[in-house]
Amino acid sequence: MPASIVTTDDLRVFKRELLDELKTLLVKQTQGNLKRYLKSSKVMELLQISPGTLQNLRINGTLPYTKVGGIIFYDSEEIQKVMIDNRIHNKF
Template sequence: MQTHSQTLQIQIPNSLLQKVDSLLQKVETLEQSLSLQTPAAEPNYIPRLKLAERLQISIGTLHNWTCKGVLTAHQIGGKIYYKLDEVEAAMVELK
């Protein structure tokens, strides 16, 4: 069995090549712009002041919930943090 190959040459006008190059550059610029606009992942831990603000409660209420075991606090040095997934898990659905 014999295999034959042929080469086909196509000439593309320079104006078309320039338009393709321009489009490729615009796509690359758009990709870079979109990757810069991607929001950063939210940290897993949140300081107690920010959590109280987010939940619209006082620090005292947050402290009481921690003492009652509703929420678990984590400490590094003198700073107190809460895990966001633990806070979400503590939420109960009202029926």
């Protein structure tokens, strides 16, 4: 069996390819796990908030929702947008 020499450049290329593949897998996994529309119980679990807090977010217009029959649904993209819009950056 012939010996092959692995250079540092080969290792860098391998590292870059591996990181790119991992990034792609993580993006696919993240997109696949979160449904587009979430029920109240799932939103409370994700945000770790009480039913009263979720109701306040609906009432004051912070969190948009859709009501179909007696079930309230929240758009996961809207929840992410609210979280990003309300991000606080402290400067020390």
